[in-house]
Every structure is written in structure tokens, then in C-alpha cells.
Amino acid sequence: MCRVTSTTADRPRARLPGRPDTAKHRRPGSPAPPDQASQKETAIFTRTTPPPLPELTKLAQDGTLPGILRQLSGLGGCTTPIRLDGHRTEYDIDTGTGEIGRVLHHLDSADLPAGQLLVRCNNRRTTRCAACAEVYRRDTFQLITSGLRGGKGVPERVGTHPRVFATLTAPSFGPVHNRPSGPAGTVRPCRCGVRHDQEDAVLGTPLDPDTYDYDAAVLWNAHAGPLWQRFSIYLRREVAKRAGLSQRLFRQHARVSFAKVAEYQKRGAVHFHAVIRLDGPTGGDTPPPPWATAELLTDAIGAAAAKVRVDGPVIDGRAHTFTFGRQLDVRTIRSADFNDGQEVTERAVA
Template sequence: MAHLSDTDRDVIRLANHPQYARWLDQITATGGCAHPVHLSGHTTTRDTRTGEVLHHYDTTSEPFERLPVRCRNRRSTVCEPCSRLHAGDTYHLVRAGLTGGKTVPEDVRHHPRIFATLTAPGFGPVHRANNGKRCNPRRGSGQCEHGRALGCGLEHGDADPLVGQPLCPDCYDYAGHVLWHAHAGRLWKAFTDNLHHHLATRTGQTRTALRRTLRISYAKVAEYQRRAAVHVHAVMRLDGASGPDEPPPPSADASALADSVRSAAAAVHLTLPYHPALGEHELRWGVRLDARPLRADGGPETLTDDAVAAYVAKYVTKGATDTGAGLDHRIDNPAHITTAPVTPHVRTLMATCWHLSSLPELEPLHLRAWAHTLGYRGHILTKSRVYSTTYTALREERAQHRGAHSTIADDPGTVTESQWRYAGSGHTPGAALIAAGIADDLARNREVARDASNTATGGAVGTG
């Protein structure tokens, strides 16, 4: 008989378990989550008037006496099923802020809206994929002080591993790159503060008067470029002072908002205190900035609401690993940096984080804890309070739709007592193989259903 692998033996063990069918139901309920969290405990619902037990659930009757739940990790490299669900939630969250729905009035589609991209500045020349043009053309054959060419006359394709790498690593400002990442949150705050001032000037109002008449709502997502620098995509909308229920004044249109975004970003300057080992760094946004109005009536040159929502949803599931710009887990010691499966450029950025964290003046930045993200400490997606719904509300809506909330638990005449504890996470080798198969089947079923819907409606449907 052929030798069985550990995975094969584990599959056989699971298949022979007396509660195998129930275990399959549990894994299917998690969507085939690749790294589920296992809980053990119980929940009891009683009638508050009589004390009668109306419902009791205990994991002692479950397979392996535990209940698996989704890990809810947004990164596709960690858990594809959960990242797909997170992308769907993001799509609906962003789209609701553009077209209404999910507690947002539908009239917001007629409010001024733009899609803006803010980039990091340059920290040194890097190789570029330049649409079939030469990378960094330069007259003459000048060299930097380290003996490397100041330009590059090659044509790089998108898949060329040189793209994003510095022409001269010794000339590259690695400290500036890391410090810019560490202060990206402050830069965004300075930008949004400036934006109110610049929009007020452009519409002929004082800043105080502007805040009494309108509100700027947004949802933004951070993305790593090939040069391992973060840039920000933001959907921005102008509302009246009370929020999305009220339109802004006529003088504040999409064109005024787009122009104000450009001037407000250019005006941001954040000067860090001088340090003997680092010199002085002035942080600002990059000169490459895009701000495109979104119009409800569409048009050949207009981004559609669905396309923008799908674009943001696509990038929210990407981790630093997807672009080769870091790792999806924290680094415990510097030896892990030398063995990390990243480019020399990214490895140097990680090492710079580790080194700078030893400087007392930079200790509040906690750069060592964020070395795996190259110093960037922000959330991948953030939004203003009234832009649209929340992830929590979307999850609750989905749970109610699937019948996860019983009518007994929702009865005001009942009380529910629960006690849960963490009982581990992840899969055994055989369970991981079965869960991956379930996840693939569910994904295939969604594709079939989506294709059928497209055929019936004659159009495309959104992510989720």
C-alpha cells in the first residue's frame, strides 16, 4: 500500500469522526476560513418573568467540543475567504457613500464628489515602468558620488523586478522614507485641516462660515507603490452642515473641491526637529496628485460609482506582501529582516526602522513594532463619521439576513447569559485541505450566480 502523507492520514481521521457531517457544516458556515478561531463555552436565554430556559447552546455537543468562527482577516495572503468577504463589505460601504443606501439618502449621488490620489514625495530616483519609454533618460553619463549612473536608459516592463528599486541605494533617503510613513497620519490630518481653509477661500467664505454650511466626508484607502511608498486613494463628498441629508451650498461644487484638494495638499509642510544623526526632514505630499470629479450623469471620461467602489475594495484586501513592500506579520528580531522574502530595497527600509527605533527622540513612533510595514502605522481604510455605514452594521445586517439572530434573543422579555473562552485557532493539515476545497466551491458558486445575474440583467454587478 502506498505511503500516506500526514495530510492524508488527517483527512481520513476527520472523515471517520462520528460528527463529520456537523463539522463540515461548521466549516461551511465560516466560508472555508483558512485560519478560524475556535471558541468553547455556552449561551443560555431565559424568560425574565418566569426564569424559564428558552434556549441553551453548549459546545460540549459539538465536534471536538468547540465552535469555529471566522478569523475576519482582511489580507488575501492570510485568508482568502475572509478577505473576499471584507472586500464585499468595503465595496458596499464605499458605494453607499456615493449612491446612497445603507442608511445614506440616495440624494448624495447629486452632491459634489471626487476621487483623489495623494502620493509620497521622492526619496531618490528609482527604476520605473514608463509605458514603453526609457526608465530615467539622462543626457551624458553622469555618476553619483558612489560611482553609479544617475540615469537609466532601459525600457522596463511591469513585471521587471528592477521596477521600484533605487538607482543608487546609497543615495536613497531611507530615513526620510521611513519617517514619512511614520507621520502619514499627521500629514493626512494637516491636509484635511488645510482643505477647509482652501475651500473657504475658493468659495469666498471664512473658514468658520464654511464649517457652518458644509461638511467634507471621505473614505480613504492606503496602497503600497512598487517603490514601497504608501499613497492614498480617497473618495470625498461635500454635504450640508447636517451631513448627507442636506446638500452643500451651490458655490461648493466638485471643481472647487478638486482644486482645493490640489492646493491644500501642496501647502502641507511638516518639519521634524533637527537630529544630529538624521539632519532635518521636511515632510510633505508628493507633487504627483490626481483629483477627478465624479458625476451622477456619467459620461465617457467619468469614473463610475461602481468602478470607484470596486477599486477601493480591491486594494483594501492587499497586504504589504502583495506588492513586495513588507510582511503581513511583525518582526521579532533583526535576524528575521535578513531572511525575509523581500527585495534588498524593502529589507533596507525594515533595517532602517529597526535602527531608528533605538534613537530616544523617535521612541514614540514605535518603529520597531512597525518594521514589517516599513514604518506605516495607519489603518488601510478609514472614513469620516457620516460618510456612510460601518463594517459592524454591515456584519450585523448579514447575520440577521442569514438568521443568525433568533427572535428569542431579540425579545425584550428575555435575558441571555454567555460564557466563552478561546480554545485555539487554525486548522490541522487535513482540515486545511478540506476547508480550502469548501472555500473554492463557495467561490465557484458565487461566480456562477453572478454570471447568471449578469445574463438576466444585461449588466455587471458589483463586488461582494
């Protein structure tokens, strides 16, 4: 059976409404309101504790608490859920005719225990929501590592496909404060002369704000997505060229598979980490052709990264174009990197 879904969200609210601040805090020693002072003298020095959540008492009385708890447990600990008003209807659909049939399921946010649909905020920053940031961190790990060793829907045999871990960065927009590493884990002084601490807030900030190319830095981030997209197209071309195949023929022989994450560097520029793999024509489930090697892939990545450029806007008579930085790091991943040379199995990583 196939389903078609219609969803509307009328009024997304950014945050949960705060608990009404009915508790009046008084500093010890401050005069009590006249009516209380007359009741009991000691009250002047007693810090008023906030009353128990009035909503909680009401919910317990209504018997809606179990429902609310069930709804909250689906948030996985998210502390700043997004509240949505709206409704969603699932219909049966005949895939032969495309005709929409009877209603399968209807959900109205007003009928939910909390009176609204609660959705995880999915913020990646720990300071905003520790629970959601942690989920993102683990998802990223699973995504990247499954591309390496199989698992999570990726066939086990991809562990034998040629694959590399590539890091593509933005070009320089001007020198920034950094922590250059010296021999044996030592830290050398920055160009400003200071040996910066790891937590130094100045790290990644321009050495000379007057000459730093802020315009280009900001615009580069805005064009990083298209730049990556074009890079992936160029890479297929470069791989095909090295295999002596036309674009069209290439698709019948092999496929270039990607798993990438975009991260912010200290200097605020986006950079990409990616596992890039050569597969057979249908992907991870088909063996790659004999010519497919990690060396060929590495060579093709270098060529594609050097060639790719995206035209940006013309601002104040300056035409911006965006390229990757020269700092390209490509490392071959071998099965041995993951399991001391043994065959990688699901059991070994479980």
C-alpha cells in the same frame, strides 16, 4: 434595548494546529521497515497514502460534524482563521440610569463545536488568504462607489453633490525603476536603459540604493495616517475660506465627506485614493449650498495638500518633516461618468 458587551480573548493563536503528520511517506524503492517487508513484498513499491483525517472520523462519530461545518461556513472560505479562547457576555443595560442588568447572552469558546472561536484572518494579500483578500477587494469597491452614486447606506441624491476622485502620493525619495508610458500605450525605457516587463521584480526598487532615502521612505509611511488626518482638517478650512465662512459658520452650511483607501505603490510608499464630496450640513442627506462646486473643492484640495506637513522624529541630527508629493491628481466625478448621462438609479447599477 441596549446592550453592553464584555469580551476577553485569553490566548489568541495565530494559526490552526497542523494535522499530526502520522503518515510515513516512503520513496518507491526505499527499503520497507522489517515488519512490513515480511508481510508483503509489493508493499516496498507502494506509495503510502496518508490515512483519512483521524479528527474527521472522530467528529463524524461524535456527531459534532454538523456543528463544526456550521462554524466553518461562517468563515467564508478563510483558509487561515485565527483561533481564540475566551468568553463574551452581553448584559441588558438601562440607558436611563446606566445600570447593568441581567445576562442576555453568554458565549464561551470552549462550548463551541471547534472548541475555540474561529475568526476570519482578514488578510488583504491573495497569497496569504485568497478568500479574505477577495472580500477586502469587493468591500473597497463598494465603499468607494457608494460614495459616488449612493447605495449601501448612502442616500441616492449624493449623485448630484459636487465630488472628486483625488490621489495623494508620497514625495520622491530617490529615482526608482519604472515603466514610463509612451504614446498610444507603448512603453518607454526606464532611466536605467531597460524597457521593463510589467512583472519585472526590479520595478519600484531604487536606481541607486546608496543614495535612496530609505529612512524618509519608511518614516513617511509611518506618518501617512496623521498626514491624511491633518489634510482633512486643512481641507475644511480651505473650503470654508473659499466660501467666505468662518470655521464655526461653515459647519452650519456644509460638510466635507471622505471615503479613502490607502494602498501601497510599487516603490513601497503608501498613497491615498479618496472620493471627496461636498454635502449639506448633516451630510449626504442634505443638499450642498449653491457655492459648493467641484471646481472650488479641487482648488481647496490643491491648497490643503500643498500646505499640510507633519513633524517627525529627529534621527542622527536630521529633523524629519513629512509632506505629500507634488503628484496630486484630482478629477471631477460627474453623474454622466457612471451611466451615460442618464440619472443614476439603484436599478441601473443593480
